[in-house]
Amino acid sequence: MPSARPSLPRYLREIQTEVEGYARALGLEFFPVIFEILTYEEMNMVAAYGGFPTRYPHWRFGMEYQRFSKGYTYGLHRIYEMVINNNPCYAYLLEGNSTLEHKIVMAHVLAHCDFFQRNRWFVPTNRKMMDEMANHATQVARAIDRYGQDPVERFLDACLSVENLIDPAFPFQPSARRGEAEPEEPAAKEVPRLPAKPYMESFINPPEYLERQRVRGEEDRARSKRFPEEPSRDVMLFVLNNAPLERWEQNVLSIVRDEAYYFFPQGQTKIMNEGWATYWHSEIMTKKALKASEVIDYADHASMVLATAGGRLNPYKLGLEMFRDIEERWNTGRFGKEWEDCDDMDRRRTWFRPTGLGREKIFQVRTVYNDVTFLDEFLTLEFCVEHDLFSFGYNAKRKRWEVISREFADVKRALLQQITNGGNPAIHVADGNFENRGELLLEHRHDGLDLDQRWADETLGNLAFLWRRPVHVLTQREGANVRITHNGKEARTTGA
Amino acid sequence: MALKIEQDRARYRQIIRGRVRKNLRKFIAHGELIGRHGKDLVSIPLPRIEIPRFRFDENQQQRVGRGKGRPGEPVEGDEEGDGGGKAGDAPGEHIVEEEMTIAELAEILGEELELPRIEPRGRHVIRSSKPKLTGIRRTGPESLRHFRRTYRAALKRQIAAGTYDPARPVIVPTREDRRYRTWQPKTQPHAAAVIVYMMDVSGSMGEEQKEIVRIESFWIDAWLRSQYQGLESRYVIHDATAREVDRETFFRTRESGGTIISSAYKLCRDILDAEYPSSEWNIYPMHFSDGDNWSGEDSAECVRILKDDLIPRSNLFCYGQVRSPYGSGQFVKELRDAFALEPKVALSEIDDRDGIVDSIRAFLGKGK
Numbered sequence: 001m002p003s004a005r006p007s008l009p010r011y012l013r014e015i016q017t018e019v020e021g022y023a024r025a026l027g028l029e030f031f032p033v034i035f036e037i038l039t040y041e042e043m044n045m046v047a048a049y050g051g052f053p054t055r056y057p058h059w060r061f062g063m064e065y066q067r068f069s070k071g072y073t074y075g076l077h078r079i080y081e082m083v084i085n086n087n088p089c090y091a092y093l094l095e096g097n098s099t100l101e102h103k104i105v106m107a108h109v110l111a112h113c114d115f116f117q118r119n120r121w122f123v124p125t126n127r128k129m130m131d132e133m134a135n136h137a138t139q140v141a142r143a144i145d146r147y148g149q150d151p152v153e154r155f156l157d158a159c160l161s162v163e164n165l166i167d168p169a170f171p172f173q174p175s176a177r178r179g180e181a182e183p184e185e186p187a188a189k190e191v192p193r194l195p196a197k198p199y200m201e202s203f204i205n206p207p208e209y210l211e212r213q214r215v216r217g218e219e220d221r222a223r224s225k226r227f228p229e230e231p232s233r234d235v236m237l238f239v240l241n242n243a244p245l246e247r248w249e250q251n252v253l254s255i256v257r258d259e260a261y262y263f264f265p266q267g268q269t270k271i272m273n274e275g276w277a278t279y280w281h282s283e284i285m286t287k288k289a290l291k292a293s294e295v296i297d298y299a300d301h302a303s304m305v306l307a308t309a310g311g312r313l314n315p316y317k318l319g320l321e322m323f324r325d326i327e328e329r330w331n332t333g334r335f336g337k338e339w340e341d342c343d344d345m346d347r348r349r350t351w352f353r354p355t356g357l358g359r360e361k362i363f364q365v366r367t368v369y370n371d372v373t374f375l376d377e378f379l380t381l382e383f384c385v386e387h388d389l390f391s392f393g394y395n396a397k398r399k400r401w402e403v404i405s406r407e408f409a410d411v412k413r414a415l416l417q418q419i420t421n422g423g424n425p426a427i428h429v430a431d432g433n434f435e436n437r438g439e440l441l442l443e444h445r446h447d448g449l450d451l452d453q454r455w456a457d458e459t460l461g462n463l464a465f466l467w468r469r470p471v472h473v474l475t476q477r478e479g480a481n482v483r484i485t486h487n488g489k490e491a492r493t494t495g496a
Numbered sequence: 497m498a499l500k501i502e503q504d505r506a507r508y509r510q511i512i513r514g515r516v517r518k519n520l521r522k523f524i525a526h527g528e529l530i531g532r533h534g535k536d537l538v539s540i541p542l543p544r545i546e547i548p549r550f551r552f553d554e555n556q557q558q559r560v561g562r563g564k565g566r567p568g569e570p571v572e573g574d575e576e577g578d579g580g581g582k583a584g585d586a587p588g589e590h591i592v593e594e595e596m597t598i599a600e601l602a603e604i605l606g607e608e609l610e611l612p613r614i615e616p617r618g619r620h621v622i623r624s625s626k627p628k629l630t631g632i633r634r635t636g637p638e639s640l641r642h643f644r645r646t647y648r649a650a651l652k653r654q655i656a657a658g659t660y661d662p663a664r665p666v667i668v669p670t671r672e673d674r675r676y677r678t679w680q681p682k683t684q685p686h687a688a689a690v691i692v693y694m695m696d697v698s699g700s701m702g703e704e705q706k707e708i709v710r711i712e713s714f715w716i717d718a719w720l721r722s723q724y725q726g727l728e729s730r731y732v733i734h735d736a737t738a739r740e741v742d743r744e745t746f747f748r749t750r751e752s753g754g755t756i757i758s759s760a761y762k763l764c765r766d767i768l769d770a771e772y773p774s775s776e777w778n779i780y781p782m783h784f785s786d787g788d789n790w791s792g793e794d795s796a797e798c799v800r801i802l803k804d805d806l807i808p809r810s811n812l813f814c815y816g817q818v819r820s821p822y823g824s825g826q827f828v829k830e831l832r833d834a835f836a837l838e839p840k841v842a843l844s845e846i847d848d849r850d851g852i853v854d855s856i857r858a859f860l861g862k863g864k
Contacts, residue, residue: 045501054500059511060547062504153507160547313560392571393558403565404558414558425550449552458548473550 008035012093015103022288023110027363028280030113031127032088035106039095043079044068046092050263051084052133056140056255058156080305081105085116085266087127100294104281104301107289111280114366115273121265121370124171129262136255143248154465155249159236159256161462164424166260167233168268231428235442235463236260238429243467253466267422268370275319276366278305282320313389322374325383326365327358348382371419379415381408391415417449425451427473440467444475451475456484457491464488512594513604515542520608524856525849527711529601537595544590602722605715609856612863614723614811616687616778627679636676645675688726689778689811691717692767694760696785698735699752705818709784710747712816712852716782719860724778730767734760736790740767756790757783757827758797765805774809781806782859787817787825795827799834807840812864814842816855840864 048064196204333353391414483496650669731746
C-alpha cells in the first residue's frame with residue numbers, strides 16, 4: 001500500500017514539519033514517521049488488521065472489519081488515529097477530517113512514536129514488523145495454497161486460542177535460557193565427601209550432611225527427568241518444540257507466537273501510552289500549534305476523547321491525569337521520605353517545595369515503567385479520591401453492575417488485577433509427560449479469580465488439538481482444587 | 497479497488513451462514529426472524545463468534561470506574577440498554593446482530609431443506625431489457641471514452657506517421673483517435689409469479705394458528721422470491737364469505753362465524769381471471785385452514801372449483817391444514833381423496849410450529 005499511494009498533500013507535509021519541530025523541541029524522540037491518508041473503509045480494514053495494511057488471511061479480521069464498518073455507519077465510533085510500532089513509524093490519517101483534527105492526530109502520534117522508541121518494554125520488539133507481517137501473510141497464504149483453507153484455518157484458530165499463553169519476561173532473558181538446552185552434566189552417583197583423615201571423618205562429613213547431599217542429588221536427578229525441568233510460562237514455545245507438528249504447522253504456530261510477542265507490550269502499556277500521547281498532543285496544541293480560530297473545535301475534540309462513558313475508565317483520561325499528577329507532585333516536591341511519612345493532611349494539602357523536577361520525572365517514568373508498575377507506584381489515595389474512582393463488579397442475583405468499594409486499597413487491587421499479565425490468567429506448563437503418558441499438564445497460578453469454565457474447556461480442546469494428546473489444567477473452582485481434562489473430544493472436570 | 501479484507505469478510509460471512517443454517521429449524525419454529533426484517537435485510541441474533549482463550553470468570557472480576565455511587569448501588573449510566581452492551585445481559589454471552597439479505601436466507605433455506613429449483617412454466621413471456629456495453633466505435637459521448645483504446649489508436653497513428661520517438665514517448669491523441677464504448681440493449685427473459693394466500697379466519701383459527709401461517713408464508717415468500725424476479729402476493733381471508741385484504745389485515749383479522757371455503761376459491765378464481773392470465777404468470781394459490789368446513793356439499797363444490805378452474809392454470813396448489821384447539825377437520829382428507837394422483841396439488845398437516853419446516857418442504861419440495 002505505501003508505494004501505490006500518492007504522498008501526503010503539501011499542506012499536511014507542512015503541518016507535519018511544524019508539529020515535529022515542536023515535539024523535538026519539547027524533548028520527544030521518534031523514528032521517522034510516515035503519515036498516510038486513508039478512506040474510512042481502508043481505515044477500518046487497517047484497524048481490523050491491528051494497524052497493518054497486510055495480515056495473513058483469517059476470518060476474525062473480516063469479523064472485526066464488519067464490526068468497525070457497522071460502528072462507523074451508525075456513527076457509533078470513528079477511528080481517529082492509528083500508529084504502528086515500526087522503524088519508520090507508520091501512522092494513518094482519516095480522509096475527510098479537518099486540518100485541525102489532522103494536526104491533533106499528528107501531535108498525538110509523535111508522542112506514541114516517542115513512547116515506542118524509548119519505553120523499555122518495547123525495546124525487544126521487532127522494528128521491521130511491517131515487513132515481517134507481510135512475510136507472515138505470504139507464508140500462511142502459501143500454506144493455504146498447498147494444504148487447503150480448512151486445515152490451515154482450523155490450525156490457526158487453535159494457535160490463536162493459546163496466543164495469550166506467552167512469557168512476558170521471555171524477550172528479556174539472556175539467549176542461553178531461551179530454550180537452547182545446556183549440555184547435560186552427568187550426575188554424580190556417589191555423594192562427594194570432603195577429604196578427611198579417618199578420625200576426623202565423622203566431624204568433617206557428618207552423617208546428616210551426607211544424607212542431605214544424597215537427597216539433594218536425588219532431587220536434582222528427578223528434576224532433570226522432569227519435563228520441562230522448570231515450569232515454562234511460554235506454553236506456545238513448549239508446544240512448538242515438543243508437539244508432533246508438521247513443518248507448516250510449526251511455521252504457522254511460530255508466526256502467531258511472534259505476533260503475540262510483538263503486540264504484548266502494547267497491551268502492557270495501554271494506559272501509559274495513551275496518557276503520554278494525550279498529554280503531549282494537548283501540550284503541543286495548547287501551547288504551540290493551536291490558532292485562535294481553532295480553540296473551540298479543539299476543546300470539542302478534547303472533550304470527546306476524554307469522555308467517561310457509563311462510569312467506565314477511559315485509558316486516555318486516566319493516563320493523562322496520572323502523568324499530570326506526577327508532574328505536579330514532582331514540581332512541588334511531593335515525593336521522597338518526608339512526604340511519604342507525613343500524615344498531616346493539612347500539611348500535605350499545602351505542601352509546596354518548588355523543585356521543577358516534574359518534566360524530568362515524567363520522561364523517566366515513560367522510559368522505565370509499564371502499566372502495572374506505573375499504577376502501583378503512582379496511583380495515590382489523593383488521586384483516587386479526587387477522581388472519584390471506585391471498583392465495581394457484576395451482581396448476578398440482581399443482574400446489574402454494582403459499585404463494590406471506594407477504599408483506596410480495594411480500588412488499586414481491582415485495577416492492578418485487571419491489567420496484570422495483560423488481564424490474563426497466569427498459566428504455565430507443569431509437565432509435558434504427565435503420568436508418563438505424553439499428556440500435557442498446565443497449571444493455573446490461582447490468585448483469587450477462577451477461570452471461565454466454558455472458555456477454559458474450549459481452549460483446552462484447541463490445545464489438545466495442537467498437542468495431539470490429552471491436556472489438563474490444574475486450577476481452583478470455588479475454592480476447591482480441580483483438574484480440567486480435555487481428551488480431544490470432550491472436557492471433564494475432576495477434583496484434584 | 498476491492499479491499500484485501502473482503503476475502504476475510506467473505507469467509508466470516510460463510511461461517512455465519514453455516515451457523516444460521518445449523519439453527520435454521522430453530523429460527524423457523526420460533527418465528528423470531530420475522531418482524532426483524534426491513535425491506536431486504538433480516539437481522540439475525542447470533543452468539544458472537546470468538547476464539548476461546550483462558551480468561552477469568554467475568555462474574556468474579558472487578559473493574560474500576562469513576563463517578564458517583566455508594567457501595568451496593570448500581571453503576572451510574574448502567575441502566576437497561578445503556579452502557580455499551582455490557583449492561584443488562586449476563587457477562588459471557590454476547591449476542592451480535594448479523595444482517596443477511598432475504599435472498600441469502602432463502603438460499604440457506606433451499607440448501608437446508610434441499611429444495612429443488614423451480615423451472616418456470618410456459619413461455620418466458622415478459623422480457624426486460626437493459627443496456628450492456630458491447631463494443632467500440634469512433635463517436636460517442638465523452639463519458640464513455642475508452643482511454644486505453646484511444647491512446648492505442650494514437651500510438652498506431654504516430655508510429656505509422658513516423659512521429660513516435662521511443663526515447664521520448666509522448667503520445668497526443670487527436671480527434672480521430674478517440675474511441676468510445678458502445679452499448680446494445682439486451683433483453684432477458686423474465687418470469688413472473690403470483691401467490692394468492694387464502695386463510696380461514698373463522699372463530700376456530702386462533703392466534704397461534706395464524707402465527708404459524710404467518711411464519712410459513714414468510715418463508716414461502718422468501719423462497720419464491722428467490723426463484724422469480726417478479727413476485728406478487730395477494731391476500732384473501734374468509735369465514736362464510738371471502739374478501740381480499742392487504743398483508744397486515746390478513747394476519748390480524750379474526751372473525752367469528754362459520755366457514756365456507758368455496759367462497760375463497762371463487763374469489764381467488766375471480767382475481768386470477770381479472771389480472772393474472774396463466775399464459776404470462778406462474779400461479780400459486782395457497783390455502784390455510786383448520787379444515788373445518790361448513791358442509792360436505794361445500795367441500796364438494798371446492799373440489800369442483802379446484803379441478804375445473806384453479807388447478808389447470810396453476811403451477812401448484814397448496815393446502816396447509818393447521819391443527820387448532822378444536823381439532824383438525826375433514827377437509828384435507830377430502831382433498832386427498834379427490835387429488836391423490838394430481839401432481840399439482842401439495843397437501844400438508846401442520847400440528848404445531850415444529851411442523852412448519854416439513855410443511856414448507858411438502859409445498860416447495862415439488863419444484864413446481
